Amino acid sequence: MQEPLRLGLAGLGTVGSSVARLIEQHGDDLAARIGRPVRVTGISARDRSRSRDFSTTGIEWFDDPVALARSDATDVFVELMGGEDGVALQSVTTALEHGKSVVTANKALLAKHGNRLAQLSEEHGGALAFEAAVGGGIPVIKTLREALGGNRVSRVYGILNGTCNYILSRMEAEGISFGDCLRDAQALGYAEADPTFDVEGYDAAHKLSILTSIAFGTRIDRDSIFIEGISSIEPVDFAAAEELGYRIKLIGVAKRAESGIEQRVHPAMVPKDCDIARIKGVTNAVAIDGDFIGSLMLSGPGAGGNATASAVVGDIVDLARGARTPPLGRPTSSMEPYVRAKIQKHAGGYYLRLNLPDRPGAFASIARRMADAGISLASIVQRNRPAGAAPRSELDLVQSVVIITHETTEEAVRGVLAQFEAEGDVHGRPQLIRIEEF
Amino acid sequence: MQEPLRLGLAGLGTVGSSVARLIEQHGDDLAARIGRPVRVTGISARDRSRSRDFSTTGIEWFDDPVALARSDATDVFVELMGGEDGVALQSVTTALEHGKSVVTANKALLAKHGNRLAQLSEEHGGALAFEAAVGGGIPVIKTLREALGGNRVSRVYGILNGTCNYILSRMEAEGISFGDCLRDAQALGYAEADPTFDVEGYDAAHKLSILTSIAFGTRIDRDSIFIEGISSIEPVDFAAAEELGYRIKLIGVAKRAESGIEQRVHPAMVPKDCDIARIKGVTNAVAIDGDFIGSLMLSGPGAGGNATASAVVGDIVDLARGARTPPLGRPTSSMEPYVRAKIQKHAGGYYLRLNLPDRPGAFASIARRMADAGISLASIVQRNRPAGAAPRSELDLVQSVVIITHETTEEAVRGVLAQFEAEGDVHGRPQLIRIEEF
Structure with a gap:
């Protein structure tokens, strides 16, 4: 049996506590799976005095997560504090710069700084794992x-x-x-x-x-x-x-x-x-x-302390077994720049809910404009007030119409909606919901 | 860029051909992801003369898959021939004994010999990967x-x-x-x-x-x-x-x-x-x-050449990246023997469809036996022939009854079914389908 893998755990909220508890409860099984014990050896959190639902005996306390990240006693730094900058960024950066592996559930941090952190991981040899950052316990990464x-x-x-x-x-x-x-x-x-x-x-x-x-x-x-x-x-x-x-x-x-x-x-x-x-x-x-x-x-x-802890520990198991996958699936040197597709070119069906003035020809007018824009209609649901009922308020003077379009573009739809508003064809803000087919 | 990872591919049926085609089509991308090219360098199949839907130029042909498995030119032996024994077993064993890694989709082989093959993998250091063996393209392993x-x-x-x-x-x-x-x-x-x-x-x-x-x-x-x-x-x-x-x-x-x-x-x-x-x-x-x-x-x-090839290549990517997970998730030395739970002790609800003689008290009799056995009934659906209709055949002289039980045991249900048959309470074989709640 090898030396234990020593974890420095920063952040003891719902997820952090669950991770510590999981390792406490399943320590023997983890050691059997991995062929090496896994131990939480250092922790850091906002409030030292708070009582914890796992045993802190023998675990070193750090007031400063950055000190925990660079400690010689930390093999893997587990960042569960959250926040896209600040101490999360600082401590993760420090750990990676010291060649340590990092496991984090912090999607905000990765969304903002992931490219640079992946590069740091490659440069210094520590892994960067973040299964828990997307989809909670689901192993999508x-x-x-x-x-x-x-x-x-x-x-x-x-x-x-x-x-x-x-x-x-x-x-x-x-x-x-x-x-x-x-x-x-x-x-x-x-x-x-x-x-x-x-x-x-x-x-x-x-x-x-x-x-x-x-x-x-x-x-x-x-x-x-x-x-x-x-x-x-x-x-x-x-x-x-x-x-x-x-x-x-x-x-x-x-x-x-x-x-x-x-x-x-x-x-x-x-x-x-x-x-x-x-x-x-x-x-x-x-x-x-x-x-x-x-x-x-x-x-x-997709969330919850235990499910997220399951993902965090899955990453730890991988690291303990020596797995070294590039953080973003391939070396950063072979990644391509992201080229954004224009949303105006998005093609699909649309659900539109419009409030039309209750006057003859109101619908004909919008239907003509849509036809002119090349938008063809798949369904129309018009809700009139009950026949013969007198309008009770100004709202009753409008009729709500729901339209489902065949495939068209965002550009075309936005174009006609702008026309409707400019020409007073509709009351209030039209509702637009894209249709997604799978 | 490192030396290519050389694959010896045995079996060129639907899955084997898809694997070769995938590697041909996505070779550059695979090399970028892994930092190392992946090449099929040797193949073996039943019929050498068959035309293939991938290029075989530069790929060595082996009449004998076992020779391919032990060839110095093979880093990873990919077994896609199938069969729980015979040449599949022989070639996989040979590859592992030579310290080579093996990727296989062969569930029958693993179900029968998996314990021993996992041990061989550990002893000689080659990996044994088999994502494609269960659930086709689904990464359940x-x-x-x-x-x-x-x-x-x-x-x-x-x-x-x-x-x-x-x-x-x-x-x-x-x-x-x-x-x-x-x-x-x-x-x-x-x-x-x-x-x-x-x-x-x-x-x-x-x-x-x-x-x-x-x-x-x-x-x-x-x-x-x-x-x-x-x-x-x-x-x-x-x-x-x-x-x-x-x-x-x-x-x-x-x-x-x-x-x-x-x-x-x-x-x-x-x-x-x-x-x-x-x-x-x-x-x-x-x-x-x-x-x-x-x-x-x-x-x-769960099947199909391309989806299964996706799983096979996923394993190859792992191996090429140097991943070494114990084949069965933990070292064979720390696995426990399998202790079989008795099916008689299985607890759950049951669906029973019985053909009862069409005579007064037939249902009462089986209901009493079930009550005596401690089985309580959740639903009963009895299908009589239309009222007043004369029996058209012997079958019309029986009535079909469907019973859903509350949770009980296999033992209790089998017990009463045996009684029914012994005592002539039912015609033909009762239908029994277990109810599974999730």
């Missing part, structure tokens, strides 16, 4: 980086944010508003006090940027992602989706397009009977299309 | 062996045979008999001329035995699997399943039970809305329950 190494990937997509999926699942099931649902999610601990990061799509975008890099061999470019959140989705959109055979999901999609690689995070109408449509609640799912594999899907817990 | 290394697995289960799933999916959708469906599957190339190996559950059992070993750290024991095939399933069972909220799937399940580890392959009633129920056609799916991960599911193409 390993799958893309290793198992699908023989494929030319054409698309990777999925449900990458559990908070959004939870909110959308409940809105759909209960017909309640986004705001009510968000408050409930916050009360239950499924959404943060400041939910912007999740509900506006940034968290999913960070994760997508990492997947894109590995899938397509391009440098991480989180700033080139088209992002829309879910806060504008209304109960009426779910009702229309149901009627038209769709569900609404916040998806992340990266795919090869003519002008480059599309990276998008936005709510989408997905066919009711597809696998992605069936993913409910806080579950995540990632699907990968490749030229030899065809299509593969992984689904499981 | 990697997931269990590496990604979930921190978990204590409690259950692994799935749809492991595409032929059976295709047949059951069509029987369900079209209400046709097993025989008709099998003939169609044979015509379409989804079933072999001799389908026994697939439809009687042996193929799924071989795959399950490998998963069990890695999931539970026990030696492979393919002879301790409880196996039932799908040939006794009738259209009426699908009709009853539909009515009761189930689908019928051939599943493989391995789980920890009180008396050991249960390994079962059999048709099962699975709740209609569970993930496994949704897997249609030749798709495979594997789900894993672990103490930290919770539950994870992988689904994708």
Whole structure:
């Protein structure tokens, strides 16, 4: 039996504590699998005095995570503090510069600094592993980086944010508003006090940027992602989706397009009977299309201390066994720059919900404009007020119409919507949800 | 750039040809990912004269795969010939004994000789990789062996045979008999001329035995699997399943039970809305329950040349990068013997379809026997002939009754079925399908 692999664990929140507990509980089994014991030998966290749900006996305390990262007693630095800069960046950089391996669950850090950190890892010989950064416990990084190494990937997509999926699942099931649902999610601990990061799509975008890099061999470019959140989705959109055979999901999609690689995070109408449509609640799912594999899907817990700890320890097991995979699936020297496909060139169907003035010819006018723009309509659902009922408010003077287009381009759709607004053809902001076929 | 990794490829059927084509098509990308070229330098197949869909220029031909396996020009021996003994066993053994790494898709070989081959791999230092042996292109071996290394697995289960799933999916959708469906599957190339190996559950059992070993750290024991095939399933069972909220799937399940580890392959009633129920056609799916991960599911193409080649090349990429994971997830020295849980102790619900004589008290009699055996009934569906209709044949003199039991044991159910038959309470063979909850 070799010397123990010594872990320096920075960050003892939900995930960090679960990692320590896992190693405590399964230490013997891990040693048997690996042929070498794994021990947490140093820890660092914000509050030293807090009681922990694992034994800290014999574990050295560090006030400064950077000191833990460079300590001679640390073989692998496990960064679970979070944050895209600051002490997380500083300590991870330090560990790598000292030739130590790093395991992290920090998607924000990787989305922003991943290219440079991967290079540091190569230069100094320590590994950089981050299975837990995307999809919680789902081994999607390993799958893309290793198992699908023989494929030319054409698309990777999925449900990458559990908070959004939870909110959308409940809105759909209960017909309640986004705001009510968000408050409930916050009360239950499924959404943060400041939910912007999740509900506006940034968290999913960070994760997508990492997947894109590995899938397509391009440098991480989180700033080139088209992002829309879910806060504008209304109960009426779910009702229309149901009627038209769709569900609404916040998806992340990266795919090869003519002008480059599309990276998008936005709510989408997905066919009711597809696998992605069936993913409910806080579950995540990632699907990968490749030229030899065809299509593969992984689904499981996208968050939570234990599931994320499972991914972190999976990485530790790999390192302990001596695995050295390039962090982004290939040496940074052979990665290509990311070329962003223009969102205006995005081709697909669209769901549009428009409020039209209740006057003769209102629909004919928008239909003509769409025809002129070369947009052909697949379905139209018009909801009039009950025949003979008098208008009760100004709102009753408009009629809501839902349109599903055949495949067209973002450019064409945006063009006609701008016309509608300029010419007063519609009341208020039109709703636009892209349709995604799998 | 290092020296090329030289592959000796034995077997040029559908999978072998796809592997050669993949490497030909993606050679540059593979070299970039790995930092080292990968080349097929030697091949061996049954018929030298057959034309191939990849270029054989510069590739040495071997009449004898064993010679290819031990050739100094072979770094990695890729065995895609199939067969649980014979030349496959001989050549894989030879390669390992010469310290070479082996990649194989041969589940039959591994199910029978995997323990010894894993040991040979350890003794001589060559790797033994076999992602393609289970679930085609789905990276389930990697997931269990590496990604979930921190978990204590409690259950692994799935749809492991595409032929059976295709047949059951069509029987369900079209209400046709097993025989008709099998003939169609044979015509379409989804079933072999001799389908026994697939439809009687042996193929799924071989795959399950490998998963069990890695999931539970026990030696492979393919002879301790409880196996039932799908040939006794009738259209009426699908009709009853539909009515009761189930689908019928051939599943493989391995789980920890009180008396050991249960390994079962059999048709099962699975709740209609569970993930496994949704897997249609030749798709495979594997789900894993672990103490930290919770539950994870992988689904994708379970067979086919290209998908299987994707898995084979994934293994080659790992080897080329220098990965050395113990073949069965831990050193053979720290594996435990497999202790078989008694199938008689299997606990679960049961679907029973019985033909009762059409006489007063027939059902009361079987209901009493079941109550006496401590079996409680969850649902009963009795199908009488239309009221007033005269019996048209002897068959009309029996009534078919479908019973769903609450959780009970195999022992109790088998006990009452034996009684029914002994006492003439039923006509013909009762149908028994286990219910599996997820």
